[in-house]
Amino acid sequence: MTDGEKYLMDVHGYVVIEQALTSEEVAAANEAIDAHADEITIRPNDLAHASDTLKGTTGRGDLGGMLTWDKPHCDPFRQMMVHPRLTPYLEEMLGTGFRLEGLGIITMDEGAEGFWFHEGGEPFDRSRGYLYRNGRMYSGMTNMAVQLTDVGPEDGGFACLPGSHRANFPCPDDIRFYEAAQSRFAQIPAKAGDAILFVECLMHGTLPWRATHQRRSVIMRYNNGVTAEGVMGTWTPPPWLDELTDDQRAVISQPHYRREDKGSDLYKPRD
Numbered sequence: 001m002t003d004g005e006k007y008l009m010d011v012h013g014y015v016v017i018e019q020a021l022t023s024e025e026v027a028a029a030n031e032a033i034d035a036h037a038d039e040i041t042i043r044p045n046d047l048a049h050a051s052d053t054l055k056g057t058t059g060r061g062d063l064g065g066m067l068t069w070d071k072p073h074c075d076p077f078r079q080m081m082v083h084p085r086l087t088p089y090l091e092e093m094l095g096t097g098f099r100l101e102g103l104g105i106i107t108m109d110e111g112a113e114g115f116w117f118h119e120g121g122e123p124f125d126r127s128r129g130y131l132y133r134n135g136r137m138y139s140g141m142t143n144m145a146v147q148l149t150d151v152g153p154e155d156g157g158f159a160c161l162p163g164s165h166r167a168n169f170p171c172p173d174d175i176r177f178y179e180a181a182q183s184r185f186a187q188i189p190a191k192a193g194d195a196i197l198f199v200e201c202l203m204h205g206t207l208p209w210r211a212t213h214q215r216r217s218v219i220m221r222y223n224n225g226v227t228a229e230g231v232m233g234t235w236t237p238p239p240w241l242d243e244l245t246d247d248q249r250a251v252i253s254q255p256h257y258r259r260e261d262k263g264s265d266l267y268k269p270r271d
Contacts, residue, residue, distance in 0.1 A: 001092045009093075010137060013130070013165035013202035016188065020085045020146060020195035025076060030148055032066070032073035033105060033216065039063060040107055047115040047206070051177035056113030056208045063105040068240060077103065081220055082247045086144055089197050090222055093142045097225030100251045101141065106217045108157065108209035117159075117176045117185075117205035121167035127227050128200040130165045141200035141223050147190045148216035156207040157215050158196060159187040164203035171203060178205070228255045 001009070009015045021029075043059035066077035080086075081100050090098050119128065128140040151157050161184060164171070174180040187207055188196055198204060200221070209215050241249060 001089055005089075006092070006137070009197070010132060012162040014160060014162070014188070014196055014198035015089075016190060017085065017089060017195040017197060018191070019193050020083065021080070021193040023193065025079075026148055026193045028072070029076040029080070029218065030216065032069065032076055033063065033107075033148070035073055036063065036066075036069065039065070045113055048113045049116045049177065051114070051116055051179060053178045053182075054114030054116060054205075054208060057111035058109065058113070060112045060115070060206070060209075061107035061109070063107065064103075066103060066105065068238075074240075077218065078244060078248055080146060080218060082245075082251050086195060086197075090142065090144075093137055093139045093197070093199070094222060094224045098142075098222050098251065099225055099228065099253070099255060100220060101223050101228065102219075102221040104219050106206075106215070106219060108206075108215035110209060110212050112209040112215075114156065114178070114208045115206035117161065117171075117178060117203050119164075119201050120161075120171045120203040121165045121201050122170050125201060127223070130199045130201050139199045139201070139224075140227060141221055143198050143200060143222070144218075144220045145196040145198070146218040146220070147192055147194050147196070148218065149192050149213060151188070151190045151215065152211065153187065153189045155189075155211040155215070156187065156209040158204065158217065159185050159207045160198065160202050160204040162186050162202075165199050165201045167203075176203070176205075178207070222251075223255075226255050 005015050040061040040063045042061050045056065045059040047060065048054035067074055081103060121130065125140065131138045145158055190196065
């Protein structure tokens with residue numbers, strides 16, 4: 001992460017990583033989605049809640065299970081979760097030993113509803129919060145939204161309230177519903193292959209999709225190596241674990257406190 005990117009990340013809570021994927025990688029991911037298009041679930045128009053400004057004529061599409069797909073369709077997403085263009089950014093925010101907490105695909109067709117704006121810096125959430133200490137950034141859940149289709153400045157899709165990850169007051173609902181302070185929000189344009197890195201505590205959501213082409217975004221949710229939001233009981237490795245590289249295995253393994261730098265060689269590293 002460059003000094004400029006660190007500054008923008010700290011101030012805004014997000015940064016756009018241009019050309020994170022090659023055109024070939026984007027094409028492979030889209031081909032895989034096309035092959036599994038019948039598995040896309042259209043939501044029942046339930047994400048806008050009471051917001052008139054975020055309502056649409058249809059719900060968004062959700063698609064999961066990409067890591068379990070047969071080869072070659074699983075490969076683009078297994079590679080994406082520890083992609084060499086993305087990993088340095090995740091290590092900057094989460095430290096070495098970061099973990100993947102979730103991976104899904106969002107699709108939106110013309111007229112798809114928006115998503116009310118959620119999270120924000122207050123109240124502070126220890127698993128999702130953001131801090132600056134001793135010359136570096138620390139965050140809880142941190143997300144990569146990899147765009148597989150172009151997003152123009154008027155298309156809708158991912159949007160946020162820049163700087164809200166540092167908020168000291170709770171956000172009023174009329175702002176969350178995009179019915180007040182609309183000019184303060186940023187809808188982020190991007191090209192296919194770009195990735196938006198953002199901290200979960202940044203207030204973010206989705207504007208209704210206006211473009212005639214389909215929105216496709218891969219959402220990957222990460223956390224530091226000692227924090228988990230969804231693990232209960234004994235961690236069970238997936239049956240396809242042996243198919244993964246060492247780096248891919250590491251990012252889906254269970255959390256453990258020795259995965260972080262403890263500042264002393266007396267702590268033995270933990271695989």
